[in-house]
Amino acid sequence: MIENAIRFHGHQCPGLAAGIRVSEVVLRELGKPARDEEMVAIVENSSCGVDAIQLLTGCTFGKGNLIFRDYGKSVYTFINRETNKALRISLNKEAFDTDEEHRTLFAKVRNKTATEAERDIFTQKHIKKSYEILDLPEDKLMTIKQVEPEPVQKARIHESLDCVVCNEPVMETRVKLLDGDTHCIPCFEKLTGNKF
């Protein structure tokens, strides 16, 4: 499970580890991974942990059962449409506290001022921290609340119409009309100067 998540995400990090822990709770409390849209995840960030959630809970970007709300919060709400049970899981900030050296190195890596040796130490510390996250007692890592499931529409497949400029097909709900003609958003933006 952990290895699969690391392979999918490309590397090991504390955020991915937290996503693994969240997924474990979801599979335990709400049932097995979604093959179709029987489970929905509403994620309030687009960070590493969401990759573990996609892989382990079956709530994926391409299936329409991963709903992204760009709130910048470490909060994940899962709804099982069959049982109508929903959980809101928020990660505790304190669980991600690091020592000063780790923080200093992190800042250097982020600003691209780290030497190769510093990057290596940072990576080691990052991986060590991710193991700590994997081992942390659940109530130290996250706050789990059972909540009322909000109604979430299922994904819908729509017809396509051709853009009169580039001739490429466009999902009809994304078509922009101009003088009665159908346009895709990029061509419409070029023609009108409007940005979406």
Place this chain on the structure above:
Amino acid sequence: MIENAIRFHGHQCPGLAAGIRVSEVVLRELGKPARDEEMVAIVENSSCGVDAIQLLTGCTFGKGNLIFRDYGKSVYTFINRETNKALRISLNKEAFDTDEEHRTLFAKVRNKTATEAERDIFTQKHIKKSYEILDLPEDKLMTIKQVEPEPVQKARIHESLDCVVCNEPVMETRVKLLDGDTHCIPCFEKLTGNKF
């Protein structure tokens, strides 16, 4: 490769098959799957095919190298940041043409008016179509163009600040200020009635 993509996506369908074919081209022309952010995908839809792209090219939602432009087009642009080579791949609509029975069943499944037997026939036709997509000559399935790579910023990790209402941490770039206090978007929306 195909089995892994089906397992990740949860089921087999023509859209997933197309995503597998797109990923094959990307790995052949641009290099190996991204472990970090060395490759970027800009996807113009959030349909099934994107799951294959995530799994096979390593451009994932949680890593920040999957950029979603909600244009409703079957268009995928990939940029290799190391070689500065970029490809724009658009799927040909004709490749997805189906017979009338398939279309009629699809409409019934979509409107939830299909009987169980009709759903079964539809699923069989859908899987058969997905094998056709896997076998189609590349130039029938897609149009591949080498393009100038557009500059795409790398993902950045930001500090968090606490919301004064719910006390949960919020990524600073998503904080809403009100009377000098930091708020998360959901609490800000409840307080002000403004929607984001």
